[in-house]
Amino acid sequence: MYLETQAIDYFKNFELGEKFFRKFALEKEGFFSSRRIGSSMEFEEYKEYQPPDDARNIDWKKFARSGKLLTKLYESFAHIKVNFLLDISNSMNFPPALPKIEIAKKFIAIFSYLLLKNQNEVFLSLATEDYYEAGKLSFENLEMLLSSVKPEGRLSKKAFYKIKEGGLYFFISDGWWQDDFYEITKILISKRINFFHFLSKVEQEFSLPKTVNLIDSETKQQIFLRPAEIKEKYFLALKERINFLYNSFIKYSLFYQLMFIETPYYHNLKNFLDIV
Amino acid sequence: MIFENPFFLYLLPLSILPLLIMLKDRLIRQNFIFPSLEIIKEILIKESKKLKFHFVLIQFFKFLCLFSLILGFSKPVISEKKKVYTVVIDPTCSMKEFELYSIIEMIKEKFRVEKIFFGENEFNGEFLFNTTETNISKILNKILKDNNSILLVTDGQKVNFKNFNIKKINNLSILLLKHNRQNLYFKKIEISPYVITKNSKIYISGEINTNVDERLKIFFNENLVSEIMVCGKFTKEFIPDPALVKPGTNRLKVLIDAFDFKSDNESEFLFYYKPSFKVYINSTSIMFQNLMSKIMKSIFPDVDLVNQPSVCDIIFSDSLLKTEKISFYFIEKELGEFYSIPLIKLDEEVSGKLFSSFFPAISLLKDVKLRVKHRILKENPLVKDVLKVENTPVIYKIRNSYLSTFSVSQNLTEMSSNPFLTFFIYEAISHSYIEKSRIDNFLLEESIFEFYSKAEMKKLISPFANNTEVITEDEIKERKGLILSNLFFAISLAFFILIALFN
Numbered sequence: 101m102y103l104e105t106q107a108i109d110y111f112k113n114f115e116l117g118e119k120f121f122r123k124f125a126l127e128k129e130g131f132f133s134s135r136r137i138g139s140s141m142e143f144e145e146y147k148e149y150q151p152p153d154d155a156r157n158i159d160w161k162k163f164a165r166s167g168k169l170l171t172k173l174y175e176s177f178a179h180i181k182v183n184f185l186l187d188i189s190n191s192m193n194f195p196p197a198l199p200k201i202e203i204a205k206k207f208i209a210i211f212s213y214l215l216l217k218n219q220n221e222v223f224l225s226l227a228t229e230d231y232y233e234a235g236k237l238s239f240e241n242l243e244m245l246l247s248s249v250k251p252e253g254r255l256s257k258k259a260f261y262k263i264k265e266g267g268l269y270f271f272i273s274d275g276w277w278q279d280d281f282y283e284i285t286k287i288l289i290s291k292r293i294n295f296f297h298f299l300s301k302v303e304q305e306f307s308l309p310k311t312v313n314l315i316d317s318e319t320k321q322q323i324f325l326r327p328a329e330i331k332e333k334y335f336l337a338l339k340e341r342i343n344f345l346y347n348s349f350i351k352y353s354l355f356y357q358l359m360f361i362e363t364p365y366y367h368n369l370k371n372f373l374d375i376v
Numbered sequence: 377m378i379f380e381n382p383f384f385l386y387l388l389p390l391s392i393l394p395l396l397i398m399l400k401d402r403l404i405r406q407n408f409i410f411p412s413l414e415i416i417k418e419i420l421i422k423e424s425k426k427l428k429f430h431f432v433l434i435q436f437f438k439f440l441c442l443f444s445l446i447l448g449f450s451k452p453v454i455s456e457k458k459k460v461y462t463v464v465i466d467p468t469c470s471m472k473e474f475e476l477y478s479i480i481e482m483i484k485e486k487f488r489v490e491k492i493f494f495g496e497n498e499f500n501g502e503f504l505f506n507t508t509e510t511n512i513s514k515i516l517n518k519i520l521k522d523n524n525s526i527l528l529v530t531d532g533q534k535v536n537f538k539n540f541n542i543k544k545i546n547n548l549s550i551l552l553l554k555h556n557r558q559n560l561y562f563k564k565i566e567i568s569p570y571v572i573t574k575n576s577k578i579y580i581s582g583e584i585n586t587n588v589d590e591r592l593k594i595f596f597n598e599n600l601v602s603e604i605m606v607c608g609k610f611t612k613e614f615i616p617d618p619a620l621v622k623p624g625t626n627r628l629k630v631l632i633d634a635f636d637f638k639s640d641n642e643s644e645f646l647f648y649y650k651p652s653f654k655v656y657i658n659s660t661s662i663m664f665q666n667l668m669s670k671i672m673k674s675i676f677p678d679v680d681l682v683n684q685p686s687v688c689d690i691i692f693s694d695s696l697l698k699t700e701k702i703s704f705y706f707i708e709k710e711l712g713e714f715y716s717i718p719l720i721k722l723d724e725e726v727s728g729k730l731f732s733s734f735f736p737a738i739s740l741l742k743d744v745k746l747r748v749k750h751r752i753l754k755e756n757p758l759v760k761d762v763l764k765v766e767n768t769p770v771i772y773k774i775r776n777s778y779l780s781t782f783s784v785s786q787n788l789t790e791m792s793s794n795p796f797l798t799f800f801i802y803e804a805i806s807h808s809y810i811e812k813s814r815i816d817n818f819l820l821e822e823s824i825f826e827f828y829s830k831a832e833m834k835k836l837i838s839p840f841a842n843n844t845e846v847i848t849e850d851e852i853k854e855r856k857g858l859i860l861s862n863l864f865f866a867i868s869l870a871f872f873i874l875i876a877l878f879n
Contacts (some may be wrong), residue, residue, distance in 0.1 A: 276414065310401070314413060317409050319402065326431065329427050330416065330420070
């Protein structure tokens, strides 16, 4: 169950506001998948009332004149097409007790719920050695689609070439892109893709046993290591990477958000939405 | 190098513990899947060699740190081994008393020893002591070599250094051994009594170490008074010739003088001679007076009973008196008067009331712990009935006064026949007079065979060598050489700091 009650309860009194939609609408024209009529903003046209339309929008003057129940419809910014691009490479299957990919799926679920509630279109794509379009998310297929996603392979830059331009993209990954790191960063920026960087505390703190045979989750390469010896250098290198990603995305007015999976994912989402 | 705490050396294998742990980590690795090694690889490419060197260096430092620490605890000492010594052991019979094997080992630890001689002959592992007189000069002159250094091990009998004269050498060291007991041949020897009056008999009892008959000679004030053949246990009694006895302290010597050798030490005892004892009995009880006079007469043949405490030597009393004389109190009545008793040992006063029923003062005085030492002399007819002396103190001495738990209210006949009471009175009087002798600075001679002191020996040997020294067994034991403990602790600390810095 990816759409969890606690997450829904957390956002019970929360609506994706105008600010959110305006932000992405203004920043990227042509976001709108189709011109939609919603229930907010500027008046657009009339529509014959049908339950469960909001009765408050019935134009009673028109009813008096025409005898028809007509409701006012308004142009809305809410109708956007959002693409969640999820990194499903093996590195996302870490740490074993609470894999990043599982947290990412829950994150997508609650974010999608909020978007779908506002009649937006939400799509899920998967990136590993290749790029897959998992499909359009709806309340009905959300659980099924997310549960079918399993970690596999190793993320490749080739996968990103296939991403169609247009629409609002959020890429969810742990940033472990092996040799393609800088290349992938470039592509993400060029394709105007926002980035949610998911990391675990173990990766951040490098809190490993005293001596260890480290195995790369993707390449299966092994290294004998005394983590304490390189801990400081690891911190510096990781910090450098995060700074690089942050500066690169911010520079091109894209969102970069570092999220630790130990923090409840809905808190992370709320923080992001508050920033937006 | 020698180690003063060698048992710490057993811990030395522990110093390789860091290396073993390193090996264990290498062999038993824990697998851990990590999302990506890309950053780690980048670091290792740059740092790998440095890290390996760094790690090995730290392990080596840990090893050296532990190694130095353990060595420090084992107290390594560099001995003075610049000079090469020839050790000569005095072969005199009196040297039999010493643990010569362990002394040789000790010397080897502290000196660089080239050869060991036992007397004139090279030491072959067996000690065959001289039973005749030994001439040290003759031995040394026979084995001396030019430019050699001699270490002579001897107990320093003057007779052995008679007309000492050797070729001049570079270094002459004397290890002066000290005898712990006076006589090697007596297992034990006791005399009684220590305080005598006219016509008092002196009893000598003891046991000698030899299984054959030996000639026992008894000297009274340096005069031979008796000569008997003894074997194993023996007893001898005699009345000293009045012409030889002088008032005050007298001395009695006992030695064994066999046909082929003369024992090179002997036993000496002190006597206090008093022509008669004046006794004052302070009691209204006729029974008490009779009892005390009977006891005193059984100990000393000449006892004068006097009526004035000021002219007496000893007081027996059933109530407390303020006097400095030797006093024995047998208290049976409750004393209402407040007494203050000065205590010698505690250098303070104990105050309180004395009650006959519980003797609380005695309980109080137990803290002073001035118990008269009771000697059990089975052979002494005076005390032969006293086969068992209880450990519980029954007599307490406060200055010249003795408090006893005996009460005159007991059956007097039984009390007068109690040999223990007699014995205690005798012991207490003897003790007081012998103590008095010591207070009078009477010096007890150690032996009729004189031994050189350290200073005398130094003076004696100094003309015969460029460098001389006289050392005792204790001094040689304490001779540390250069103790390297602190150096090793410092090294250990230095490595510890290095490990901390490198980490």
